Amino acid sequence: MLPEGRETAGNLLMTIVDRNSGRTVGVIWCLYEVTDGKKQMFIADLAVNENERGKGYASAALAEAERSARNSGCAEAVLWVYADNHAAVRLYEKAGYLAFREEEGGTYMKKPLTSVL
Numbered sequence: 789m790l791p792e793g794r795e796t797a798g799n800l801l802m803t804i805v806d807r808n809s810g811r812t813v814g815v816i817w818c819l820y821e822v823t824d825g826k827k828q829m830f831i832a833d834l835a836v837n838e839n840e841r842g843k844g845y846a847s848a849a850l851a852e853a854e855r856s857a858r859n860s861g862c863a864e865a866v867l868w869v870y871a872d873n874h875a876a877v878r879l880y881e882k883a884g885y886l887a888f889r890e891e892e893g894g895t896y897m898k899k900p901l902t903s904v905l
C-alpha cells in the first residue's frame with residue numbers, strides 16, 4: 789500500500805510526539821481517497837504506545853488529522869474498527885464518529901468534516 793514509503797501520494801503518516809518532552813508516543817496513518825465522487829480521509833491506523841494511553845494523545849492526533857483532511861478538501865473521515873475494540877470505539881464515538889456499516893467482524897464509522905470557522 790505504500791510503494792514510496794512515507795512519501796506515497798495520497799497518504800499522511802504522522803508520528804505523535806509529546807510537545808513537552810519530545811517523546812514519540814504513537815503513530816497515525818491516513819489515506820486520502822475518492823469514494824462515490826466524494827473526497828474522504830480513511831484512517832488506516834492509529835496507535836498509542838501502551839504506557840502512554842489514556843492521556844489524550846489519540847484524540848489530539850485524530851483532531852490534527854481531521855484538520856489536515858479538511859484543509860485538503862475532504863468532506864468526511866471514515867474508518868474501520870474491530871467491534872470488540874472497545875477503547876477505540878469509545879475514542880471514535882467521543883470524537884463524533886457514527887457507525888454506518890458492520891462488516892468483517894468490525895464496524896465502519898464516519899464523521900462529516902464540516903469547516904470550523
Ligand SMILES: CC(C)(COP(=O)(O)OP(=O)(O)OC[C@H]1O[C@@H](n2cnc3c(N)ncnc32)[C@H](O)[C@@H]1OP(=O)(O)O)[C@@H](O)C(=O)NCCC(=O)NCCS
Binds near residue numbers: 874882
Ligand atoms: C485506541 C487507542 C489509540 C486510544 O489511544 P489513547 O491515547 O489512550 O486515547 P485517548 O487518551 O485520546 O482517549 C480518548 C477517549 O477514548 C476512550 N478510551 C481510550 N482508552 C479507553 C479504554 N481503555 N477503555 C475505554 N475507553 C477508552 C475514552 O472515551 C477516552 O476519553 P476519556 O479519557 O475522556 O474517557 C489506544 O488504546 C491504542 O493504541 N490501542 C491499540 C491500537 C488500536 O486499537 N488502535 C485503533 C485501531 S482502529
